Every structure is written in structure tokens, then in C-alpha cells.
Amino acid sequence: MLKKTVRALYSKENFPQYFTVADLGCSSGPNTLSPTYEMIDAIVGLCRETGHAPPELLVFLNDLPSNDFNTGFRSLPDFYNMLKKEKGDDLGPCFIAGMPGSFYGRLFPSKTLNFVHSSYSVHWLSKCEFGDGEVDVGGGESDAVFFELSLQIGSRSEIDGRTLKPFLMGWWVGAGGELGGGQVPQGIDNNKGNIYMGKTSPHNVFEAYLEQFQSDFSLFLRSRADEIIPGGQMILAFIGRNISDPTSRNCCVIWELLAKCLLQMAAEGLIEEAEIDKFNLPHYTASREEVITIVEKEGSFVIDRLETFEVNLDFNDNDENKNYVFDKYKCGQDVAHLIRAISESLLAHHFGDAIIDDLFERYAERIGKHLSMEKTKHFNIVISMTRK
Numbered sequence: 001m002l003k004k005t006v007r008a009l010y011s012k013e014n015f016p017q018y019f020t021v022a023d024l025g026c027s028s029g030p031n032t033l034s035p036t037y038e039m040i041d042a043i044v045g046l047c048r049e050t051g052h053a054p055p056e057l058l059v060f061l062n063d064l065p066s067n068d069f070n071t072g073f074r075s076l077p078d079f080y081n082m083l084k085k086e087k088g089d090d091l092g093p094c095f096i097a098g099m100p101g102s103f104y105g106r107l108f109p110s111k112t113l114n115f116v117h118s119s120y121s122v123h124w125l126s127k128c129e130f131g132d133g134e135v136d137v138g139g140g141e142s143d144a145v146f147f148e149l150s151l152q153i154g155s156r157s158e159i160d161g162r163t164l165k166p167f168l169m170g171w172w173v174g175a176g177g178e179l180g181g182g183q184v185p186q187g188i189d190n191n192k193g194n195i196y197m198g199k200t201s202p203h204n205v206f207e208a209y210l211e212q213f214q215s216d217f218s219l220f221l222r223s224r225a226d227e228i229i230p231g232g233q234m235i236l237a238f239i240g241r242n243i244s245d246p247t248s249r250n251c252c253v254i255w256e257l258l259a260k261c262l263l264q265m266a267a268e269g270l271i272e273e274a275e276i277d278k279f280n281l282p283h284y285t286a287s288r289e290e291v292i293t294i295v296e297k298e299g300s301f302v303i304d305r306l307e308t309f310e311v312n313l314d315f316n317d318n319d320e321n322k323n324y325v326f327d328k329y330k331c332g333q334d335v336a337h338l339i340r341a342i343s344e345s346l347l348a349h350h351f352g353d354a355i356i357d358d359l360f361e362r363y364a365e366r367i368g369k370h371l372s373m374e375k376t377k378h379f380n381i382v383i384s385m386t387r388k
């Protein structure tokens with residue numbers, strides 16, 4: 001989708017001499033520059049193909065101010081050298097800079113961006129920023145798990161790839177980074193025994209989550225609409241859900257099972273049940289229809305393409321591998337590592353570090369058992385839009 005979008009941009013704009021790009025929610029880690037690389041690769045490829053001179057590129061890496069931008073910046077000299085070696089004269093001048101701030105609001109001057117990219121960030125709600133600074137930024141445990149998982153999975157896929165990697169990336173840094181609190185959205189104190197939308201959640205919980213997402217995503221679009229030039233484009237990839245009505249069936253089972261482990265610990269006196277009731281995950285898995293409705297209602301962008309794909313939660317499983325032998329224990333451990341990487345800093349912030357090992361041992365057992373009975377997948381949405 002990235003290549004198609006760059007192609008569309010260039011044919012519209014007649015090969016601009018300067019090209020300004022922003023990657024929103026770039027995070028800090030081994031893959032921070034991957035989307036930038038893919039964008040540059042697409043532009044250089046198109047220039048080679050069409051014989052046009054490469055443009056001067058200005059790339060902004062954005063994340064919350066507490067993101068460790070310096071780690072990314074330290075890798076820039078190697079990145080520039082690698083690009084030079086690989087692309088030679090087909091690469092024009094390229095400048096990479098940081099832009100700290102929340103993408104739920106203005107980040108750039110009016111009409112300055114040609115292209116915006118954001119992967120696996122906009123499912124995190126705006127209240128994610130309300131961490132009080134006590135949260136582990138960067139998350140050592142999360143890093144360790146991520147590297148272990150990346151080694152098992154291999155190299156990063158394309159933005160519209162069908163592998164697990166985008167999913168892992170998408171969830172990993174969001175929670176292993178600067179999120180704190182678990183206070184999102186407001187007015188759902190009655191979400192008893194749940195930590196996200198669950199099948200026993202009262203109706204107002206589903207409504208409150210949706211309202212928060214509608215308000216956040218509309219603000220995101222409005223802000224980008226001011227910043228992107230007419231005809232400029234945006235690609236967003238994020239985690240969603242594959243059913244329209246979240247109340248119709250069990251759509252959030254991975255979090256329901258984690259809530260059950262917390263409830264079991266409360267029953268054993270290890271944590272307070274009231275603390276579970278106060279904790280709600282600050283992300284939202286929108287349906288395809290919800291996303292389309294918000295984009296259309298906001299009105300600044302035309303949707304060019306919207307693709308969805310599913311990824312097995314158990315990354316050892318894959319639909320083509322008929323010889324796959326299910327190992328409940330291993331699968332439980334692997335998925336528990338993944339979910340721990342996603343949620344540890346939020347949980348530790350709310351319940352304290354001391355419960356984490358115990359919690360995820362219980363979770364490994366539960367999720368392994370669940371997956372031995374039912375394949376569970378994650379649903380990804382990739383949307384490409386043009387500024388009207």
C-alpha cells in the first residue's frame with residue numbers, strides 16, 4: 001500500500017522537488033527507522049523507474065515527548081551510510097528530524113506535509129498521555145521480550161504484510177513505552193471484573209470507549225488535515241476488531257482472560273478487587289465501519305484504500321503449516337510473553353511490580369488452554385487517505 005500511495009502522490013504532484021514526510025508514533029527501538037526506510041525505498045524506486053531526479057526529503061519522526069528519541073538519532077549516521085551505499089546517486093539529500101508531541105493535536109505548521117505515515121499507534125487513546133511519569137519508559141522487560149520474539153519471527157514485513165511482526169511492534173512499544181494510568185475512558189467505574197470491553201461489560205462501557213475513540217480519531221484527522229497539503233496523503237495501520245458489534249460476541253478474549261487471572265488473585269487476597277474495577281486499558285480496537293464513519297464525518301480526507309488482515313495470536317501457528325503441532329504449554333508461555341510486553345508497564349503502574357510474575361504465570365496457563373480449544377486472531381486495519 002505504501003508503494004501504491006507514493007506512486008499516486010507523485011503522479012498527482014508532478015514530482016515535487018521537496019518532499020516532507022512525518023512518521024507519527026515512531027517509538028524508540030530497532031525498527032524506529034523502518035517506515036522511513038520503506039518510504040525512501042518507494043520514492044527512490046519510483047524515481048528510478050520514471051527517470052525523474054530524486055527530491056530533497058525532510059522526514060520528521062514523532063512520538064510523545066517522553067520517547068527516547070536519542071536512541072533513534074544515534075543510529076542516524078549508520079542509517080544515512082546504509083542508504084548512500086544502497087541507493088547511490090538515486091537518493092537525493094535526506095534530512096531526518098524529531099518532532100516530540102502528541103498527535104492528538106497540531107504538530108506541524110499548516111500545509112507543510114506531503115505524506116503522513118503512522119503504524120500501530122492510533123489505537124492508543126489520547127488519555128495514554130496522562131501517565132504521571134512513574135511509568136518505566138522503554139521497559140527493560142518489554143525490550144527483552146520483543147528482541148526474543150523478533151529473533152523468532154525474522155525481519156520486518158512490508159507495511160501491508162501478512163506476518164505477525166507488525167502486530168508485535170504495534171502493541172509492544174505502545175504499552176512498554178510511556179503509557180500510564182489505565183484511567184481511560186471516563187465514566188466506566190461500573191466495568192466490574194473487566195479491564196477492557198468484555199462480554200460482561202455494561203452497555204455504557206462500550207459506548208464510552210467508542211466515544212473516546214471517535215473524539216480522539218476525529219481530532220487526529222482534523223490536526224492532520226491542517227498540516228497536510230491538498231492532495232497529500234496519509235497511511236495509518238492499527239489494531240482493530242473484525243466484528244461491528246462488540247457486544248455481539250466475545251471480541252476481547254485476551255483481556256478477559258487476563259482480567260480473570262487478576263480476579264483469581266483478588267480472591268486469594270493478593271490484590272484488591274476494587275483496584276481491578278478502576279483499571280481500564282487505554283486503547284480501542286475499532287471496527288472497519290467505525291473508522292470509515294469517523295473519516296467521512298470529519299470530512300477532510302477521501303479514503304483511497306482500506307485493507308484488513310488477521311494474524312494468529314499464537315505466532316508459531318500459521319494457516320499454511322499443516323504439520324503444526326500444538327503445544328499448550330509453549331504456546332501459553334509465548335502468548336503470555338507477548339501480552340506481558342504489551343501491558344506490563346500499565347499493570348505494574350496500577351497494581352505494583354510485585355504481582356507481575358505471578359499474574360503472567362497464571363495467564364500463560366489460561367491462554368494456552370484457551371488457544372488449544374480455539375484459534376484466536378488479531379485484526380489489523382490499514383487505511384490510505386488523500387487530503388481533499
Ligand SMILES: C[S@@+](CC[C@H](N)C(=O)[O-])C[C@H]1O[C@@H](n2cnc3c(N)ncnc32)[C@H](O)[C@@H]1O
Binds near residue numbers: 101
Ligand atoms: C506501538 S508503537 C508503534 C511503533 C512503530 N510505529 C511501529 O509500527 O513499529 C506506538 C507508539 O505510539 C506512541 N504514541 C501513543 N500515543 C501517542 C500520541 N498521542 N502521540 C504521539 N505518539 C503516541 C507510543 O509512545 C509508541 O511509541
